[in-house]
Amino acid sequence: MRYILLFLLFGNCSVMAQKTDTTFLQKLMEAKPDLFGKVLNHPTKNEIQLMYTQVNRDKKNKPSFKTFTYNLNAKRYFYPASTVKLAGVIFAVEKVNELSQKGLNVNLTMVTDSNFKGQTKVFKDATSENGKPSIAHYVKKILLTSDNDAFNRLFEFIGRAEINAKLKKYGMNESRILNRLAIGDGGEASKHTNPISFYDGDKLIYSQAAQYDDKEYPLDLTNLFVGKGYMDSKDELVNKPYSFENKNVFSITDQHSMMKRLISPEAYNKNERFNLTAEDYRLIYTYMSKLPTESDYPKYDEKEFWPTYAKMIFYGREKNAILDKEIRIFNKYGDSYGFIIDNAYFVDFKNKVEFFLTAVVQSNEDGIYNDGKYEYETVCYPFMKNIGKEIYEYELSRKKVNPADLSKMKMDYGNK
Numbered sequence: 001m002r003y004i005l006l007f008l009l010f011g012n013c014s015v016m017a018q019k020t021d022t023t024f025l026q027k028l029m030e031a032k033p034d035l036f037g038k039v040l041n042h043p044t045k046n047e048i049q050l051m052y053t054q055v056n057r058d059k060k061n062k063p064s065f066k067t068f069t070y071n072l073n074a075k076r077y078f079y080p081a082s083t084v085k086l087a088g089v090i091f092a093v094e095k096v097n098e099l100s101q102k103g104l105n106v107n108l109t110m111v112t113d114s115n116f117k118g119q120t121k122v123f124k125d126a127t128s129e130n131g132k133p134s135i136a137h138y139v140k141k142i143l144l145t146s147d148n149d150a151f152n153r154l155f156e157f158i159g160r161a162e163i164n165a166k167l168k169k170y171g172m173n174e175s176r177i178l179n180r181l182a183i184g185d186g187g188e189a190s191k192h193t194n195p196i197s198f199y200d201g202d203k204l205i206y207s208q209a210a211q212y213d214d215k216e217y218p219l220d221l222t223n224l225f226v227g228k229g230y231m232d233s234k235d236e237l238v239n240k241p242y243s244f245e246n247k248n249v250f251s252i253t254d255q256h257s258m259m260k261r262l263i264s265p266e267a268y269n270k271n272e273r274f275n276l277t278a279e280d281y282r283l284i285y286t287y288m289s290k291l292p293t294e295s296d297y298p299k300y301d302e303k304e305f306w307p308t309y310a311k312m313i314f315y316g317r318e319k320n321a322i323l324d325k326e327i328r329i330f331n332k333y334g335d336s337y338g339f340i341i342d343n344a345y346f347v348d349f350k351n352k353v354e355f356f357l358t359a360v361v362q363s364n365e366d367g368i369y370n371d372g373k374y375e376y377e378t379v380c381y382p383f384m385k386n387i388g389k390e391i392y393e394y395e396l397s398r399k400k401v402n403p404a405d406l407s408k409m410k411m412d413y414g415n416k
Contacts, residue, residue, distance in 0.1 A: 025050050025070035028390060035386045043071050046361050047078050051256040052391055053356040057402045063264050072252060074174040077223040078360050080250035081334030083341050084177050085142045085151040086258060089284060091166045092135055092154040094275045103205045106136040108198040112153055115210035116192040122153060127298035136283060143287035144295055145305050148182040155180055156193040160213040174251035176217040186246060219249055230369040242369035255343040256358040263345045286411040288330040296415040313342040313357055316385030326350035338364035338374035342384055352404045353395045359387055
């Protein structure tokens with residue numbers, strides 16, 4: 001009944017003015033103080049930002065969008081963590097297509113060499129079926145369990161300058177991607193990327209020299225100096241604010257925009273779409289929505305990577321969550337420095353429900369960064385689960401003029 005009342009309150013989106021609504025999500029959360037009361041009382045402390053987009057279909061199944069936001073502020077910094085990996089996936093596959101005349105494809109063996117201090121080489125990948133690294137396998141590992149090394153290899157292939165040029169090309173002007181992940185990458189080292197070669201068997205198909213990006217990517221941001229202290233590389237407490245200067249930036253607006261363009265290219269003009277083939281979309285869609293337990297290569301330990309491990313929106317981080325076989329979540333999450341972020345497209349095939357939801361929340365009660373002590377379990381994961389479920393419940397009650405044909409999003413999850 002509550003969702004019917006909310007629906008009557010806000011009306012049918014197909015007749016609403018096509019502008020961003022900034023009140024709906026707040027009222028939705030205020031209607032459940034038991035779930036959201038604490039974070040609503042501390043919107044800045046918990047750094048919540050939300051974007052929710054409803055999808056409405058015409059008679060030909062073409063989508064149109066109605067977007068709702070909460071506490072959105074592109075200038076207020078949050079650490080995007082692994083959510084930047086989706087950009088790496090898309091831009092790496094785009095680059096393969098741009099070099100296809102030279103014989104490149106995503107399944108060729110990708111050999112990474114080194115050319116600068118701290119760089120590492122990759123010749124083999126024991127987790128792949130043939131024991132060799134490739135763009136396709138890196139994409140798979142990134143989307144299944146957010147593998148850091150896989151992203152770093154795609155970052156090196158694309159090159160820092162091209163990654164940031166692509167963000168601008170697609171109108172993602174609030175973001176920048178400067179660093180590899182989880183290796184302390186920064187400064188001059190982050191500007192150098194490795195030489196890379198691609199092989200078909202023993203035959204060299206394409207070789208890319210080491211690259212250097214001398215550009216800086218300034219953004220006008222607040223909230224770059226946070227907390228009252230942090231643990232340094234020697235695990236010693238430094239009693240001054242932690243700095244997020246010169247780190248990756250991926251705003252909620254840009255993440256949401258990327259996901260909509262990826263999932264619904266038909267809603268965009270041809271010159272605005274990603275340069276991806278039908279096979280590319282299927283590759284990305286499959287591993288965005290596949291569960292770690294459905295994979296043989298890599299074969300994951302279910303205790304470490306349980307079925308809903310990567311599906312924070314709707315499932316939180318519950319290891320024993322009951323799976324609905326009609327639901328698939330196409331997403332890329334991130335977690336670091338107390339921030340939890342998820343960028344998702346949600347599908348319920350049985351009830352013909354679909355929506356986009358991008359969210360960030362943080363909790364760091366002691367104000368100390370880099371100490372591994374954050375309230376993920378008590379604040380962040382429950383928030384992600386609850387906001388996903390509340391939006392889903394609302395969508396179940398929302399009437400659509402034309403029921404969605406979601407057959408495009410049904411993937412083959414046969415093991416491999």
